[in-house]
Every structure is written in C-alpha cells, then in structure tokens.
Amino acid sequence: MKGGRKMKFARVIVGMNNPETDRVFDYRIPEKFEDIAIQGMRVIVPFGKKNTKTEGYILSLSNVSEISQEKLKDLLEILDEGKPIFTPAMLRLAEWMKDKYFCTLNQCLQAIMPSGIRTKSVWYASLTDRKDIPKCGKMEQTVLDALADMGGAAELTEMEKIFGRGCKSILQQLQKKNIISLKQRLLRSDFKIEKRFFSINFNATLLENAMKKAQQDKRLQGQKMLFDLLLEKGECSMEEIKGKGINDSPVKTLLAKGMIQERREEKKRAVFSLDDYEKTSPFHPTSQQANALAVIEKQLIIPVKKPILLHGITGSGKTEIYMQSIAKVLAMGKQAVVLVPEISLTPQMMERFISRFGAAVSITHSRLSAGERLDQWKKAREGEVSVIIGPRSALFMPFSNLGMIIVDEVHENSYISDITPKYDAREAAKKLAEDTGAVLIMGSATPDLVTYHKATMREYLLLELTERTGGGFLPQMHIVDMRKELEEGNRSSFSRVLQQEIAKNLEKGEQTMLFLNRRGFATFVSCRSCGHVMRCRDCNISYTYHAKENALMCHYCGKTVENPKTCPVCGSKYIRYFGTGTQKIEDEARRLFPKAKILRMDLDTTSGKGSHNRILEAFRHGQADILVGTQMIAKGHDFPNVSLVGIMAADTSLNTGSFYASENTFQLITQAGGRAGRVNDTGRVYVQTYQPKHYAITHAAKQDYKGFYGEEILLRYMMGYPPFGAFFSVLVSGQNAQETVLASEGLGRLFQEGNQDGNFFVMGPVAAVLSKFRGEFRQRILIQGKEEEALAQFVVRIVEKAKKNTKKEIYFNLTPNPMNIV
Template structure:
C-alpha cells in the first residue's frame, strides 16, 4: 500500500533519515519499500536551529524509545517515507559534528557492508569510527510518580517494587548503581525498568559527552626579547623565585614555549610566581593543543630505499604501472618469508605519495604493529599515523583527528584501520592477508580484506594483498585472474630458506624419550646457545597444563559455564577458562571421589618455559603470550629485548609466528604441530600449513642460515609434508581439490547461523523451529541451498550459554544472503528475547 505523505510537506519543516546502531530488524527489512530495504533507518524532524549543522554524514543524538542514541544522518529527504501517516515524528536533540564525520564514499562503503554482512547500517557506520571518537551516555533513573502512586503499586511485581522503593529512597541512580544495590545482573533489570517507564512511574535522563576530546595544556614563552628579559631579571632581587624562572627560560638549551607542568617541576615554583611575571609582561601563558603521539620518532633511524632484486623490481613495476594509469586493481603478492615484500610496499607508497595520494597498511596482529610502524616511520617520518586497539583513548582520538584533517598520508594499523578517513586514498596494503584476525567477531562481522577491496572499488585505488601463504580463496581468485598474481620466489640477497626437519614423536617415545623435546630439538638448542645465536620455540597454547585429571575416577576439571576443560596456570596457581575467563583455585583432592591422585596433562607455554629453564639453566628465557603481554607496551618490551639479544630463547604462541624479523634467530622449534590439525573445521589443514610456514620463516634471516624443527605425531599429513618443503603451490593443489570435492569455499559461499541461550531446551526448540523455516523456503524459492544442522556447535556451551548452529552453502553469494533475509524475517516473529541469533557471512571458523 502506498502512503500519501504530502501532509508532511509543511513549510519550514526539514527531515533527516538517521541510521542508528541497532541490530538489524529483519521484519522491518522485508516490509520496507525496495529503495529503503536497508533498515533500520529512522525519520526525524530537524529543529530549525540545527538546520545548517545537520548535514548528511554528520553524527546526531536522537530519541529512540525511552532513551537517546547516537546516529548518523544518511539522507535529508524533502518528505518522509513512512508506512503509516499516524506516526508522530520526533526531533533530533543534538548535532555532534560541525562538519560531516562520514564522507559520501564512507556512506557508500558502510551501506554495502550492512547489505553484505546482514547488519544494520548504523552498526556498520559506527564500526568505522574508533570508540574514542564516539560519544558516551550516562543514563540515570528517577521517580516520576508521586508517593501515592508508588504506594498504590503494591507488590504485584517484586523487582519493579524494589526499584521504586530504591529510587524513592535515593533520588536518582544509574542502572549499574541499581544493579549493585539490589544485587541483580544489569541484564535482569532491562525488562522491569522498561515496564516502569511504560507505566510513567519513572523517567530516564541522559547526559551525553564525548568519550575523548582534544587535550590542551598551558605553555609558557618569553614576552620580551632575550636581552630585555635578562636586564629585567637583574631588577627582581626581592623575588628570587621569579629570577630563577627567568634564568631557566633564558637558558639557550631550553626549547620555548615550554609546558607549564614541566617548568614548575624543574624550577619548583607555583602558579602565583608565574602569574606575577605575566602581570609584569615578562612571560606569556597560553593554552596549546597537546598531541598524544604514540610514535617515538626520535628513536627511529632514517632509512633509504633498498635496491630491489629482479623479482621485487618486476612486482613493483607492475604495481606502479597500474598506479600511474589510475586503474582499480587488486594484486596478490605471493612472496616467501623474508623475500622483501615490505620493501615493495614502501616503494609503491613512495609512488603514491609523489602523486599526492595516501595509503593504508594493515597488519594482522598488534604484536606486528610496533616493528612494522618503525619501518614505515624510518622511511616516511611524520607522514605516518598508527591506529590499533592498544592505544589509549586519547592517543586514538588524536591520531584519528590527524588523519581526518589531512596531516598524515600513511596509516599503519590493525583491522579497523581499513576505515581510516584519509584524503585522496590511492593504495591499501594488507600484509599477511590470509590471517583470520582480519575478520571482526561482533556485528558487523566484516572481513577487512573484502572491505578494503570494496573501498578501493569505490574510491578508485589499488590493493596489494601480501602473504607467504595466501588464503586459498585469494590464490584461487588470482588463478581465475580476478586478482593479478605477482611472485617473489626467493629470499632477498643470497639468503637461503631454512632447512626443515620433521621429527616423528612416536619414534621418540619408542626410544624411551618422554620429555617434550626430541633429541634433534635438544641438540639444536644446545648448539645455538654455544654459538650465541637465538632460538624461538612455538606452541599455540598458553598456560601450563591443558587439563587437570583424576587418575582414580577420570574426573576432569571443567568450566561450569563453558563445558570445556580448565587450563592450569602455574604463575597464578589458578585454573582458568580461556573462553569466559572464569578462575578457580587448584585442587589437591578430586571433587568427585576425594582421591589425591591429581595429575596435570597437556602442554602450554608456561610448562615449556619451566622445562627450558630446568634443562638450560644458564639460558636467558622469556615467554610471549596473552598472559605475559597484557600491559600496553607488553609486546614491544619483549620484542625490543629479543632484538637487543638480551633473550636467548623466546617461547610463544602465534603472536611470534608472523612478520617478525630477527637476523640472529637460527633455530625455530615447533613443540607440537598437531594442535590445530584435529579441529572440526574445514580450514584446519590450511591453518596448520600457514602457521608452520610462518613460524618457520622467522629462522635464518641472515647469512648464518637457519633451521626449523617440527615435532609431530602425524609426519605424513599433507599440511606438514608441504610445509617441510616450503611448497605452497603443492599444498594449494592438494587442498583445492579437497575443497572442490566437498563443495567448500572458494567453490561455494558459506554462512553460519548460531543460536545461543541460557536454557538448553529453549535453544533446541528454537533451532528445530528455524530448521522448519529453512526447509520450507528451501523447497520453494531456493532449491539449491544446502543446509547442515541444526546440531550442537563444537564448543557447545560458552559463558553459560548453550550453542546450536547451522551451516548453509550456495554457489551464488547474493542468493544465499537473500535466502537468509527471507527466512530469518519469518523467524523474527517467533524468536524469544532469551535466544541470541548470530549470522556470520563468510565465517573463518565454524567452531
């Protein structure tokens, strides 16, 4: 039915379509007109005093239900497009931007993201802006009704009555404060608070302020020429502290202006001394913006472009030709570890800068960022900005503002840096493009690689995907000539690839070796220590022991909320769940049978560290995992010490497996290569090959050569055999055949649908209902959709929530997404608020 909206064409009234960061409402999605299918967006009236400010792309505060939300104006229609003329439109309450935060190209990119990944447009928009830039709300609740109304409420709803009594007693409280007073979870308060608001018994007040903002500090400068100041100081004999300040400021070694905080510390003076000098017009006090810069530019040596070998030069020539021609192209740069891919990136960026354009460089792990940033800062200096999650809010805010204002031309960072608001973007580099950390785990569940390619298409620029172990999807696209393949088959100069030895741990056990180190591994470590060379030991499992076991009755300590075994951490003497972070003290007796025969089984990095220290007591040993690098600069401190050869043996998880370059490392030992091979995921073989190749690539990055020793119980597995011979193409050919036979990506597109909730019975019932909906639509409009499930997820319970899932496949990505939109819109009318539904398009894991 078409609605006549002419009644809204009143003179002077202006409208805005606002995208709010709310979960996608699939019922509204299907009901909306085709041209407005991307819901939810909401129509608001623009008050006249915001008329000039409320531009498309600006952030605004708008009322929504009983609260207010930060949203983004995505259009300003001449009249609202409403399904019902009885709807009473609300007004925007505040404008947060003087100029638009979101450009037209970013609106276009986020529109695509929302459509592709089945999120709301508002969620996609907010994912592009660092949390430090967004506003934050403090909501407080207070009584609206009088004492009589509260008394009349009675005790028919116990929790609501408790809230009313509490607010009557204390005035106004936040939800967190109410939660603490009543000892109830905040989630349990949502429904009763909403009911009290609906009955007009209480009211909510929202105070909105920016999470971070520009920081200013007072600086001090001389108000008179140097000679005049020195002469005046001679006349201040009765004010010795003022004289001391002036002498300090006129010292030739002091850089002016100087921070007031620094001056008062150096001279030990107070503000009244400075005010007296200002009154005498001898100094000036003024406010100056302070840039919170995470980069230590002074400590990074300047570097010049290196001479490229033939393969590097060929790759750069192909890239520069496309840049000069202004073509939109995606390159897959396949170069072995240590082949000099980063130098190709930097020289391509030099070309981009010469044309007045800018570049983004993405790295997959925070641990890579400091080393990568140092290389780019050494080449490009203050043109580099950095964005990643370990920056403080203030640092992230200032870096983002620098980028937005055009004060930097290069951004280096992790996944979300793909959205950096650079002007005239010309190049996006994605290093280690195969890495799963480029996939966002919360809505919108985007893959930064795919977003980068779409952004390049919208803004007319080049993408370089670099890896020693490209994802199968990327290499297949290169074979199909969707991407342009460039290869660097050898390491730089005459440095050879490390030799790789595979040790069958079954044979070691037969020979009586029950330690975690095979004989070749032990001998290799001894040899390197004698030569004063460095060793990296890799194990992709942190903690000490992977489970605690009673040898009397078989009891295993498991997390009560996650149904997985608890990991023993020696440092804290605690059992820890790596999924929900629940901690529990270790036990001396079995909780089930009372036996004292408690044993710790399995390996973790803590246990490897203990064994190394015991066997090699004179070696300097350090562990690098999520537990040992929890501080802001935890990664950097360890890597700096290793680079300066203050550490002989570095033990770590996958954060040491990629991108790090230490010339003195001549041995890499993989404690067990089998950890990820047995996971119930079709990518487990690819993930194992990638890890072994990448971690092995840390060895032999100098003329000294290198060796990799891989310990395994599956020495004949294809992933291990091909990694031993640095044979990516051989691995690809075997794996791509397996994928084609079993109809996995890149030959199909995959989506997972996960249901999770507190009540197992309700989760199962909902899963079976959704299964019926899937089957009904499958037989109707989408006969070629493959549906697997519902079944319990491999991790069937996490954080006290039971998990069931579906896996859906189709050869056409658009049809798969259309099918999901149609079916899930019907499920939306049935679903319980107690059940979460999570849709993941192109998942990187099916666990």
C-alpha cells in the same frame, strides 16, 4: 550546509542495536544548524514517544521529506565540534557491510567510528520534595525506602541490580504519582588534551586599575608577576606561567574578572618519538622487486585497477616493495593504509615505516589508550599523517584521498572479526579500494587458497618473489617423527635432535625460537579417580591450567578460578594435567638448558601496554637465547641471529575439525620456519609431528607452496569447499537450553522443507562445539551450496520465516563462510 543551498531535513539513523529501529528517520534541521549540518555528522535527536535523547548519525540531507511537518522533530545537538566522523566512502562501506554480513547498519557504523566516543545515556531516579505522599503498594514502598537509603537518588541500573528489571515499571508508576522523578543524563568522552594559553585582555575597561592595584598591593604579588610576564611575552602557556613560580590562584582570579583571556589548543597525543628512529633510504631493488614495482606503478595511474597478490617467500623483501610503492602514493598527494594481522607485528612494521617516512606515519591498535587511538584518527582526518599502520580496524581511518591499501600476511584469519559485525577486513579492503580507486596489495608467503585461486584465474594480478634478498637462503627443514621418539623412551616435548641443536646454538651464541600454537601450561585438568574434567560453567569448555598463577582459566570468556586441590565431584586428591602449552614448554626448556636466558611470548605475557615490543626488542638485542611463543612469533619478524626454529607440535592445527586445518598447518609451519637463517645459510627448522607423512607437513618442509596448493585445491574441488562452493552458519542461542534446542529443531525442519530440490546440503542442528558461552546455550546449523549468493538468499529467507514463530529470547546469528564452527 556551508555554501550552496541550505537543506531542511537530515536523514538520521539512531545509534540503537534494535533491528526494528535500524532504518532512516527524518529530522528537521533548526535554523541555527542550517549552515553546519552535513553528511556523516554525529548528532543528538529526540527519539520515541518520550523523546529520549539519543545519539544518531546523519546519512544524508534533503530538501523534502515524506513525513508530515507536524510529526517531524528537530535535531537537538551537533557533536564533535561540527566535524563529521564518517566520510562518504565510509558510509558507503557501512551499507555494503550491512548487506554482506547480515547485521544492522548501526552495528557497522559502530565498528567504523572511533571507539570510546559514543554517547552514554544514564537514567537517574530521585525523590521529589512532595510532602503529601499518597498511599503506595508494598513493592512501591520498598523501592522508595531503598531510594531513600541511597541518599534520595540513584542510577536506574543500580536499582535494577537490587530489584531486577521489573523495577522500572514501578519507578514509572511512582513518577506518575509525583513521588519521584526520572531524568536522563548524557555522558560522553572526547579524550581531549588541551594546552591553555593566556594573554592580557586589553579591551577590559578596568584593566589599568587592576594593574595599578597589583603593583601597589603586596598581597597581590602573584597577580603582579602574572601581568609582568604577559606584558613581556604577549601570550604564555600554563606550563610557562607555573615555571615562573606563579600558581593557579592569580590566573583564576584575573580570568574571572576578565583582565586576562584564555585560548585553548588541542594537543594530539604522539605514540612514538622521531628521535628513537634513524632515517633510512630505499634499497636498490632486485630484478624481481623491480618488476613488481613497475606493475604496481602502472596500476596507480590506470583508471580501472585490479587487486594485486604479492606472493613472496619469507625474506624476499615484500616490505620494501610496500614502502617504495607508498612513496609513489605520497608523491601523488594521496594516503595509504597498511594492515597487519597481529598487534605483535605492528612495532616492527612501524619501525621500518617511520625510519623511511618520519612523521607522515602513525599507528593504531587496541593496546593504545582510547585517547591515543582517537588522536591518531583525528590526525588522519585532518591530514597530519598520510600512512596508518594497524590491525583490521585501521582500515576505517578517515583519509580524504586514499591511494593504496596494503594487507600484509593476507592469509591470516585474524582479519576476520569474531564479534558482530563479523566482517572480513580483506573483503572490506577490496570493496573500499574499488570505491575510492585505491590500489589494493595483498602480500603473503603462504596466501590462502581462495585468494591464490583468484590470482590463477586472473581476477587478481599475481606478482611472485622467489628469492631472498641480501643473499639469504631458505632454512633447511627437517621432519621429526615423534612416534619414534616415544617408542624409544623419550617422553619429553623436545625430540633428542632438537635438544642437541639447541645446545649447539647456545655454544655458538646463536638464538632459537620454539613455536607452539597453544598458550598456558596444560590443555585441560581432570581427576584421575572419576575422570571429571574441570570446565567453565558459563561456556562448558575445559579450563586451561596456568602454572605461574596456579589457576585455571577459560580461554573463551576469560573467567579465572583457583586450581582445585581436590576433585569437586568425588573429592579425590589425584588431579592431573593433560597436554602441552607454551608455559610448559618454557618450564621444560629451563630444566633442559638451565643456563639459557628464555623469554615467552603469548597472550598471557603480552596483556600489558607495550609488552609486545618489549619482548621482541629484548630478543632482537640478544637479551635472551630462546624465545618460546604462539603464532605471535611465527610470522613477519626478522631476527638476524636466529638460526634455529623448533615447531613443537605441528599436529595441533591439523586436528581442529575444520576443512581449513591442512591449509592453516602448512601456513604456520612455513611462516614459523621462515624466521630461521634470514641472513646466512645456517638456518635449521625441526618440525615435530606424529603425522610425518601428511601432505601439509611434507610440502611445508620442502617450502613447496605450489605442490601443497595442487593437492589441496583438488580436494576442495571434490568436496565442493571454497572456492568451489560456500558455507553458511546459523547459530541459534538463548538462555533456556530446552527452548534453544526446540527453536533450532524448528529451524532445521524449515531448512529441509525449503530444500526440496536438493540444491543445498543442510547439516544439523547440533550442539555447537562451544555449546554454552557466557550463560547462553548454542545450537549450530551448517548449510553448504555451490553458489554463495543463492545460498545466502536461501538462508536469510528461511531464518526470517523462523523468526516469526520464535520467542524474542532466541537469537539467530548468521555467518557466511565461517572460519571456525565453535
């Protein structure tokens, strides 16, 4: 520990996902580490009876330990060049996430730390050189023969692929007989790019002789050139050396002899070039923007802050408020995080921020390489950047003096992680802002009802922007009754009026966006003879047909299979495609408008690195007349030449079986419609629906958020839905269908027995909508209650009781207020 009293013990949590090891272990700090061991470091420790080398994380240091000295073990290694990977604020956030989302502390730390750097432990089995091999059992001999066939050594995982997990015990028996050895190897990646520099080592005793020899011996021409270059320049990079026609050989030779010395400099990857962006200046704010900025500036300087909800209609200049607020934060010497809900929004947001703040900005998201992401993380830690933009994981950047967190499009569900820990980045942002004293700004044209309700109850500050900047107008919204279209003989996915409006746009040279919240070509594929639906065997969910690949894909696990020519059940050739996807809309648009240039943007067309940006930039620069897409195109984008938006099937999100369905539908229609007419008053939006009288659709068509809120909040109050109540989901899963059902039924009985006073409403167990996923069977129990904390305590108590009488192969996954119940 640099400065102050040296600590003797490190309190470490090991990087294992086993709940039984998710606790703190004390380790001695060896003398060689006393001056450098600090909180938040990543270390290697011996763990367990066999002292297996295991990655761990220092949570704190202490001068005392309750464990007896003889039982304590030493830290073995400090990683990451002695720099911590967790700030104190991130460790506190991990502790909070553990309690909030019912997972292990290790799982939370794994979510927070940079991806890809975790140490991998690989075990190898290898034959010893023992000559007098004792008698072995049949299975032991089979394993030995296989090991010999594999060259005498193999990874344990390779052996398990052949013989199953039981082979580990066989290998351990063979190790006891000294026939084989089992050794652990630690693998880690630092993703470093280092620049190498060379200079003459003037302290080398034989330097003068080496230089003379190089001058006289023609065979050492390369060494002579290298000496001459370094004498002239002092120090040269490897690139400069090779640029002078000098290859690696003289460098290696003189380095090995100590005649020259090497210095390495880490080179962090850049994810953009400043040359690609023009500098911009702050816009003069409107009166509404100025009022909002004044409130935010006051929040920056007061000690006790309130979260801010910035409720602004589409095109009202929320991003400009973000940037002018961040400028004040940077002037205070602090940093800011800007969260965006989709990777597709990041390039546009990045362009605006880089043009304003230059090299102070960076970006992170999953489409960058692991090395690129790690380098942006390091830039944040080392103060090389002050603003980070990205999806929910950007929240975990290791800034030392965080001043502001912005959550753009705060209503978006993509802020909730669908893998453990199933954290909500909005809740985590609020907690982090409270802990660090940062200002939290949440922006949206269509805030989720829970957030807006908190603002109306004055838990949050509410700032409203009701006018578009630059004289823009909200588009004219039209509801198209698709029932009438069908009655009048139009079986196309395009209503007649939408076809006419697209044709007008093409004539005028204006752009059109077509929005459908479903990718692929058809929803499902079935046999018309026997009715069999093609389903994924691992997930028991219908495949989606993709025309371009002529293949079926499971949109849950990603499995792809060939499109069958005949029914696998009855052998019929009559295979039919049902439903409509983005690919089908694209194909139909090409048929209706053969001269139009059409782009499609969904998960299938944006899987490659930079693909989001290429599609968006092509459309922004007029290289396409029509953009077809999923919710990726529905919000946040500003395309000046888009004057028409077609919402192809507004009912899709109404029929999801979730009580959030109406809210999600209102948001999607409003956000998608907001892409039209952002510069002039010619914007038109056509909402195609089979439920034209539904209040979510009628209010969205009027862009009337408060009218929708009034109806929806009353329904929530009557039903006890959030924000007037809470839900808890317990997912029971296992590889054996019968055991999973029995375990869920037993859990259901315990819930009913523990709910004698009737404070909670227990639903289930029933098969989950996604009843089989990646080979595991799933049962779902939903519990509803008035108070979230009391509900959580009840659920946890009952689940812990159930675990005591349940096989280890059965898993319980707890999720508070789930957004879906798949």
